[in-house]
Amino acid sequence: MNWTLLSPELFFLTAALVFLGISMSGRPDPERDYLTAVVLGAVGLGICLAYVPLRGDLFLGAYRVDLFSQTFKTLLAMGFFLIVCICNDLTGVAERHHPEFYLLLTASTLALMLLVSCVHLLPLYVALELSSYSLYVLVYLRVDLRQGVRAGLTYFLIGAAASAVMIFGLALLYGAAQSAYLADLMTALPGMLHQPMVAIGVLLALAGFFFKLAVFPFHFWAPDVYQGAPHQAAAYIATVSKVAAVAVLIRVAALTGGAGSFLTDALVALAIVSMTVGNLSALVQKDFKRLMAYSSIAQAGYVLIGILSMSPAGYGGAIFYALALLVMKVTCFLVLVAAAGGGRNMEIAGLAGLHRRSPILALALMMAVFSLAGIPPTIGFTGKFLVFKAAIAQGHVSLVLIAMINVVISLYFYLMVVRAAYLTEPQGPQPALLAPPLTRGLAYFLVALTVLAGIYPTPLITWADAAARGLM
Amino acid sequence: MAPMAYARFPFLSLLLLCCIGGLLAILCTPAAQTRRIKWISAVFSGLCLVLSAGLFIAYDQSAGGLQFVEKFPWVPSLGITWFNAADGFNLPMLLLTGIVFFTAVLTMWELETRVKEFFALTFLLVTGVFGLFMSLDLFFIFVWYDVSLFPMYLLIAVWGSTRKEYGAMKLTLYLLAGSALILPAILYLVVQAGLSTFDLTALMQPGTFTPYQEKFAFLLLYLGFGILAGVWPFHTWSPVGHVAAPTGVSMIHAGVLMKIGAFGVLRVGIFLCPAGWQHWAPLMALLATIGIVYGALVGLRQTDLKYVIGYSSVSHMGIVGLGLATVTVDGLNGAVFQMFAHGVMTALFFSAVGYIYDRTHTKAVAELGGLSRTMPVAAAFFIVAALTGIGVPCLASFWAELMVFIAAFRVYPLYGSLAVGALVVSALFILRVVQRTCYGPPNQRLTHLPDIPPLLGVPRVILVSVIVFFGLLPAFMVNMIQTATVAFFNGLP
Numbered sequence: 034m035n036w037t038l039l040s041p042e043l044f045f046l047t048a049a050l051v052f053l054g055i056s057m058s059g060r061p062d063p064e065r066d067y068l069t070a071v072v073l074g075a076v077g078l079g080i081c082l083a084y085v086p087l088r089g090d091l092f093l094g095a096y097r098v099d100l101f102s103q104t105f106k107t108l109l110a111m112g113f114f115l116i117v118c119i120c121n122d123l124t125g126v127a128e129r130h131h132p133e134f135y136l137l138l139t140a141s142t143l144a145l146m147l148l149v150s151c152v153h154l155l156p157l158y159v160a161l162e163l164s165s166y167s168l169y170v171l172v173y174l175r176v177d178l179r180q181g182v183r184a185g186l187t188y189f190l191i192g193a194a195a196s197a198v199m200i201f202g203l204a205l206l207y208g209a210a211q212s213a214y215l216a217d218l219m220t221a222l223p224g225m226l227h228q229p230m231v232a233i234g235v236l237l238a239l240a241g242f243f244f245k246l247a248v249f250p251f252h253f254w255a256p257d258v259y260q261g262a263p264h265q266a267a268a269y270i271a272t273v274s275k276v277a278a279v280a281v282l283i284r285v286a287a288l289t290g291g292a293g294s295f296l297t298d299a300l301v302a303l304a305i306v307s308m309t310v311g312n313l314s315a316l317v318q319k320d321f322k323r324l325m326a327y328s329s330i331a332q333a334g335y336v337l338i339g340i341l342s343m344s345p346a347g348y349g350g351a352i353f354y355a356l357a358l359l360v361m362k363v364t365c366f367l368v369l370v371a372a373a374g375g376g377r378n379m380e381i382a383g384l385a386g387l388h389r390r391s392p393i394l395a396l397a398l399m400m401a402v403f404s405l406a407g408i409p410p411t412i413g414f415t416g417k418f419l420v421f422k423a424a425i426a427q428g429h430v431s432l433v434l435i436a437m438i439n440v441v442i443s444l445y446f447y448l449m450v451v452r453a454a455y456l457t458e459p460q461g462p463q464p465a466l467l468a469p470p471l472t473r474g475l476a477y478f479l480v481a482l483t484v485l486a487g488i489y490p491t492p493l494i495t496w497a498d499a500a501a502r503g504l505m
Numbered sequence: 506m507a508p509m510a511y512a513r514f515p516f517l518s519l520l521l522l523c524c525i526g527g528l529l530a531i532l533c534t535p536a537a538q539t540r541r542i543k544w545i546s547a548v549f550s551g552l553c554l555v556l557s558a559g560l561f562i563a564y565d566q567s568a569g570g571l572q573f574v575e576k577f578p579w580v581p582s583l584g585i586t587w588f589n590a591a592d593g594f595n596l597p598m599l600l601l602t603g604i605v606f607f608t609a610v611l612t613m614w615e616l617e618t619r620v621k622e623f624f625a626l627t628f629l630l631v632t633g634v635f636g637l638f639m640s641l642d643l644f645f646i647f648v649w650y651d652v653s654l655f656p657m658y659l660l661i662a663v664w665g666s667t668r669k670e671y672g673a674m675k676l677t678l679y680l681l682a683g684s685a686l687i688l689p690a691i692l693y694l695v696v697q698a699g700l701s702t703f704d705l706t707a708l709m710q711p712g713t714f715t716p717y718q719e720k721f722a723f724l725l726l727y728l729g730f731g732i733l734a735g736v737w738p739f740h741t742w743s744p745v746g747h748v749a750a751p752t753g754v755s756m757i758h759a760g761v762l763m764k765i766g767a768f769g770v771l772r773v774g775i776f777l778c779p780a781g782w783q784h785w786a787p788l789m790a791l792l793a794t795i796g797i798v799y800g801a802l803v804g805l806r807q808t809d810l811k812y813v814i815g816y817s818s819v820s821h822m823g824i825v826g827l828g829l830a831t832v833t834v835d836g837l838n839g840a841v842f843q844m845f846a847h848g849v850m851t852a853l854f855f856s857a858v859g860y861i862y863d864r865t866h867t868k869a870v871a872e873l874g875g876l877s878r879t880m881p882v883a884a885a886f887f888i889v890a891a892l893t894g895i896g897v898p899c900l901a902s903f904w905a906e907l908m909v910f911i912a913a914f915r916v917y918p919l920y921g922s923l924a925v926g927a928l929v930v931s932a933l934f935i936l937r938v939v940q941r942t943c944y945g946p947p948n949q950r951l952t953h954l955p956d957i958p959p960l961l962g963v964p965r966v967i968l969v970s971v972i973v974f975f976g977l978l979p980a981f982m983v984n985m986i987q988t989a990t991v992a993f994f995n996g997l998p
Contacts, residue, residue: 388622408655408681409648418644418688422583425692433692437685444681448658448674456662456670491580498582 038089038098041081041106045143048073049136056132066131067120071471073139074114081110094214095153104500105149105280108356112273113142115363116265118475125263125376126174134174138269141167145277149284154203154213157281161199161241164277165192168270172262176376184261191254195244202237205230215288223290232295239285245278246333247326249307256314259326264376267322268366271329272359279336279355283348286340287504300341301432308334308439315446321369321379324446325362328405331443332358338436339420342427348501350419353493357404357416357486364401364479368394371468381450386459390466395454397476400483402447407440410487419494515575516560517589517639520599523552524632531625539620543610546624550603550610553635557603561596561985569593569988571641571706579642584695584702588642593989597841597982598638598768601848604971605760606631608964612856613753615863615961616664623664626656627753634761638768643691643703646773650687653765654680654733657746657758664751667809667868672749679732679742686729687769690722694777709776711996716780723781726774727789733766735822737796744815748868752859755811759818760852764844767825771841775829779997786830790913793826794920801931810861810868813938814854817894820931821847821902827924828909831916837990839908842982846893846901846975853968854890857883860961861942864954870938875947880956884943886965891939893972895932901972904979 036043051073055066085103090096117135126134144164151157169189175181207213209231210221225231244251259267289296311331318324336358339351371394372387373379388395404413417440421433468476486493527549534542564572571590579585591599609627616623633653640646654677661673695703698713714722732739743763747755775782800820807813821843828840860883861876862868877884893900896907906928913921957965975982 403655409651414648414651421688422692422696425689426696430689430693433689434685437689438682441678441682441685444678445674448677451658452662452670455659489579491582494580494582 035089035091037084038087038091040084040087041077041110042143042146044077044080045139045146048077049139049143052132052136052139056136061128061131063123063128063131066135067117067123070117070120070135070138071114074110074117078107078110078114081107092156094216095156096147096150097152098150100503101280101284101500102150104352104496105276105355106146108276108359109142109145109149109273112269112276112359112363113138115359115475116269116273116366118471119268119363119367119370120265121469121472122370122374122376123263123265125176125265127176130174134171134263134265137167137171137174141171141269142273145273148277149280152215152284154207154215158200158203161281162196164274165196168266168274171266171269172258174266175261175263180261181263184258187254187261188258191251192244195241195251198237199239199241202234202240205234206238209234215284219288219290222288226289226296235285235289235296236299239282242278242282242285243303245274246282246336247275247330248303248333248337249310249330252307252310252330252333255326255330256323259322260320260378264322264366264370264373267325268363271325271366272362275329275333276355276359279340279351282340283351283501283504286343287348289343297341297343300337301429304334304337304341305432305435306334307331307337308436312439312443312446315443318446319380319382321373321381321383324381324450325365328443328446329362331439332405334439335417335420335436338424338429338432342420342423342429344423344427345498345501345505346426347420347423348504349494349498350416350423352497352500353419353490354416356493356497357412360479360482360486361401361404361413364397364476364483365405367472367475367479368398368401371466371472381453382457384450384453385457386463387454387466390463391468393473393476393480394466394468397480398454399451400480402450404483404487406444406447410484412483412486412490415487415490415494515589516556516573517591518575520553520556520560520639521632521635523549523556524628524635528625528628528632531621531628534621536619536621539617542621542624543614546610546628547607549628550607550631553631554603554607557599560591561600564591564593564596564985566593566984566988569992580644583644584700584704585644586642586702586704587645588704589639590641591639593986594771594841595638595768596985597845598764599635601764601845602631602634602638602761604967605756605848605852608852608856608967609753609756609760611964612756612859612961613751616751619663623660626660627757630656630660630757631761634757634765637765641705643695643705643708643773645703646705646769647684647688647691650765650769651681651684653762654684657750657754657762660754661746661750664754665749666751666862667748667811668745669749672745676742676746679739683729683732683739683766686725687773690725690729691773693725694718694722705772705776714778714780716784719778719781720784721781723774723778723785726778727770727785730766730769730774731792731826733763734770734826735763735766735796735819736792736826737799737819737823738792740796740800740819740822743819744812747815747818747855748809748811752855752863755855755859756852759814759855760848763818763822764848767822767829767840767844770829771837776993783832786832789826789830790917790920793823793830794917794923796820796823796826797924798927801927801934804931805934807934808870810858810870810873810938810942811855813870813934814851814858817931817935818847818851820927821851821894824906824909824924827913827917827920831909831912833912833916834987834990834994835908836912836916837993838983838986839905839912841986841990842979843902843905843909845982846905846972849968849971850890850893850902853886853965853972854894856965856968857887857890860957861887865951870941872948873942873951874945875943877943879947879952879954882957882962886957886969888939888943889969889972891935894935896928898976899973900976901979901982903976904983908983
C-alpha cells in the first residue's frame with residue numbers, strides 16, 4: 034500500500050496527536066498553543082499543496098485520491114490555517130480548553146479530508162459523523178456556558194436527525210443498486226432515477242450534506258449555533274465544514290449522470306427557498322453572527338445552483354464558489370474577532386467607526402460583503418457568474434432571474450454592514466484598533482485574493498474545471 | 506501620416522491605466538496630505554482628459570469602424586477577451602467622461618472631509634465608466650457597469666446632503682436591480698449563440714439569434730440598462746440621488762453615469778438584438794415620451810434647485826430614449842449627441858448650483874434671489890446651463906434635440922409633438938427658476954458672499970466652452986457619430 038497517498042491525512046492525524054499530548058500536559062499556555070497551531074496549519078497547507086498531483090485508490094477502492102479530492106483537501110487545509118490564524122484572540126474559550134479546541138478542530142479537518150476522498154457509502158458516513166461529533170463539542174466550548182449549551186444542543190439534535198435521515202437514504206440507494214461503491218451507483222442510478230425509491234433515496238442521502246451546508250429545510254440550527262458558538266468555531270462551521278459539504282454534494286449529484294428531472298426540480302426548489310429565506314431573514318438581523326448565518330443560508334442556495342446544473346461547468350463553478358465562500362467568510366470572521374474583542378458577540382452597530390479605528394479591517398470587511406453580494410470585481414462575483422452561466426446553459430433562465438433578484442435583496446443588508454463600518458460614528462471615544470501583525474497581514478492577503486480572483490480568475494477557473502471534469 | 510503606427514499602441518488601456526494609476530497613487534499618499542491628494546487627482550484626471558480628447562481627434566473618420574483595437578484572451582475556457590476599441594459611438598462618451606471627470610475633480614477642490622477616500626472612490630468609479638465605454642466584451646461590460654456603481658453608495662452616503670443615506674440606498678438598490686436583469690440577459694445570449702464567446706463583434710453577426718431570443722433578451726437589457734438611463738417609471742432614484750450627492754458626484758452621476766444606461770441599451774441591446782429593438786421600439790418611444798412630459802411637469806413644481814435639475818435630467822434623458830426608439834440614422838445620431846450634450850450641460854448645472862449651495866447653504870429657490878448682482882459669475886454659469894437645457898440655438902443641446910425631434914416627427918408624430926410641447930414647459934420652469942434666483946431683490950442674508958474665485962472658475966469655463974464649441978460647430982460631433990450609425994444601419998438585415 035502506498036502510504037504517500039495519505040500524506041495530508043497522516044499529517045493532520047499527527048497534528049491531532051500533538052494537541053492531544055499538549056492537552057494532557059495540564060499547563061494552560063494560550064501563546065504556545067496558538068503558535069503550534071499556526072505552524073502546524075501552515076505546514077499542513079504546504080503538504081496539501083505539494084500533494085495535489087497525487088492519484089490512486091486505497092482500501093479496496095473505497096478511498097480515492099484524485100484531483101477533485103486533493104483540491105478540496107487543499108481548500109480544507111487552507112480554511113483550517115486561516116481559522117487558526119484568527120485564534121489569536123480565543124477568549125471565547127476557557128484557557129485550559131485551548132489544546133482541546135485545537136485538537137477538535139484538527140480532528141474535524143482530518144475527518145472532512147477523509148470525507149472528500151470516500152467513494153464508498155460506509156466510510157463516507159463514518160467520516161461525516163467523525164467530523165460532526167468534533168464540531169458538536171467545539172460549539173459547547175464557549176466560556177459563557179449558557180450560550181454554548183444552547184447552541185451545542187441545537188446543533189447536535191438537528192445534526193443527529195439529519196444524519197438519521199441520511200443513513201436511511203443511503204440504505205435505500207444500497208438496496209436499489211446492490212452496491213455501496215459510488216462507481217457502481219454511478220452506472221446503476223441514471224437508469225433507475227424514475228423509481229420513487231431511488232429518487233427519494235438520493236434526496237434523503239443528500240440531507241446530511243444539506244444540514245452541513247445549511248440548505249432549507251435543514252437550516253434552522255445556523256443562526257443559534259453561529260451566535261452561541263465561539264467565533265472561531267462558528268467561522269469553522271461557516272467555512273471549512275461547508276466546503277466539504279459542497280464536495281460531497283457534487284460527488285453525489287455527479288452519480289446521477291445529469292439525468293433525473295425530479296431530482297433537478299427538487300434541487301431548484303430547495304435553492305430558491307434557501308436563497309429567499311436566508312436573504313429575507315437576514316434583512317432584520319441585528320447581531321453580526323446571526324446575519325452571517327442567514328447570509329450563509331442564502332449562499333448555500335447559490336452553490337446549489339451550480340450543483341443542480343449537473344454539468345462539469347456547474348460543478349467547476351460550485352468548486353470555485355466553495356473557495357469564494359471560504360475567503361469571504363473568513364474575512365468577515367477575522368474582522369469580527371478583531372473588532373468585537375474578548376470573544377464577545379457583537380451587534381452590527383458595534384462596527385461603528387471601524388473605518389477610523391482600523392482602515393484595513395474596514396476595507397477588508399467592505400470587500401468581503403461586496404463579494405458576498407456578488408459585486409465585481411471580486412471573487413464572489415466570479416463564483417456567481419460561473420454558477421449562473423452553467424445554470425443558464427442548462428436552461429434555468431428563470432432560476433437565475435430569481436437568484437439575481439435575491440442578490441438585490443441581499444445587497445440591502447450587506448450595505449447596512451458597510452454603512453455601520455464607514456458611516457456611523459461610535460457613541461463615545463473609541464481607541465484605535467491595533468490588530469496584531471498577523472491579522473493585518475492576513476487582512477491584506479484576503480483583500481488581495483478577493484480582488485485578484487475577481488479580476489484575473491483564469492488559473493483558478495482552469496483548476497476548478499479540471500477537478501470537476503475528473504469526476505465525470 | 507501612418508495611422509497604423511500609432512493605432513497599434515494600446516491607448517485605450519493607457520487611459521484606464523491613468524485612472525488606476527491615479528487610484529493607486531492616492532491610496533499610497535497619507536490621508537493627512539490633502540493638498541497632494543488633490544494635485545494627484547487633478548494631474549491624473551487631466552491626463553485622462555488629454556488622452557480621451559486625443560483619441561477623439563486621432564480617430565480616422567474616413568476609415569471608420571473600430572480603431573485602436575486591443576484584443577487579448579482573458580479567460581480562454583469561457584471565451585472572455587480583453588477587447589477594447591473606439592468607434593463613433595464611444596469616442597464622444599469617452600470625451601464626455603474625460604471632460605466631466607476633470608472638471609468634477611476641480612470642482613471638489615475645497616473638499617475638507619475624508620479627502621483621500623473621496624478621490625479614491627471617484628477614481629474607482631471613473632475607471633468603471635471608462636472601461637464600460639471602451640469595452641466590446643460582454644463580460645467586461647458587466648463588470649465595469651458594477652464597478653462604476655458601487656462606489657456611488659459611499660460617495661453619496663458619506664459626503665452627501667439632503668437625506669443622503671436614503672438617497673444612496675435607493676440609488677444603489679435600483680441600479681443593482683438593473684444589473685439583476687442585465688446579467689441573465691447577457692448569459693442567455695452568450696449561451697444561446699453557442700459560440701462560447703463574450704466578444705460583442707462575434708455575437709452581433711446577423712442570424713446569431715432567433716427573433717424570439719432577441720425580443721426576450723432586448724426587453725431585459727432595455728429595462729436593466731434603462732433604469733440607469735432614468736427611463737420612466739424607473740427614474741425615481743435619479744432626482745433623489747442627484748439631490749443627495751455632493752457636487753462633484755452629482756456632476757459625474759448625472760453627466761456620465763446616466764449615459765452608461767443609454768449607452769448600454771445601444772451597445773448591448775441594440776447591437777445584439779436589432780430585431781428586438783425594432784419590436785420594442787414603440788414601447789421605448791412611449792416610455793421616453795412619458796418621461797419627457799413627466800419630467801417637465803414635475804420639474805415645474807420643484808422648489809429645490811437640485812430637484813429642478815434632477816427632473817430636467819429625467820426629461821432630457823427621455824429625449825435620448827426617444828431618439829433611440831425612432832430606429833433611424835438621424836434619431837440615433839441625435840440620441841448619442843444628446844447624451845454628450847446633456848452630460849456636459851448637466852455637469853455645468855450641478856457645478857454652478859454646487860457653488861451657490863456651498864456659499865449660501867441653501868438650495869431653496871425661494872430663499873435665493875438677485876444672484877446676478879451678488880455673485881455675477883456664478884449666476885452667469887448657471888444661466889448658460891439653463892439656456893443650454895432649454896435648447897437655445899448655438900449651444901450643443903440645440904442640435905441634438907433638433908435631430909431627435911425631426912426623426913421623431915417622422916416616425917411618431919404624436920410623441921414628437923408632445924415632446925416639443927414638454928420642452929416649452931421645461932423652458933418655462935427653468936426660466937422661472939433663473940428669474941427667481943438670479944434676478945429680483947437679493948436676499949439680504951446672502952449679499953456679502955464671495956463670487957467664484959478664478960481657480961474654481963476653471964472647470965466651469967471648460968464646460969461652457971465645450972458647450973459653445975459644439976453648439977457652433979456641431980459637425981465635429983455629428984460626423985463622428987455618423988461614421989458609426991451609418992455603418993451600423995448598413996449592417997442591419
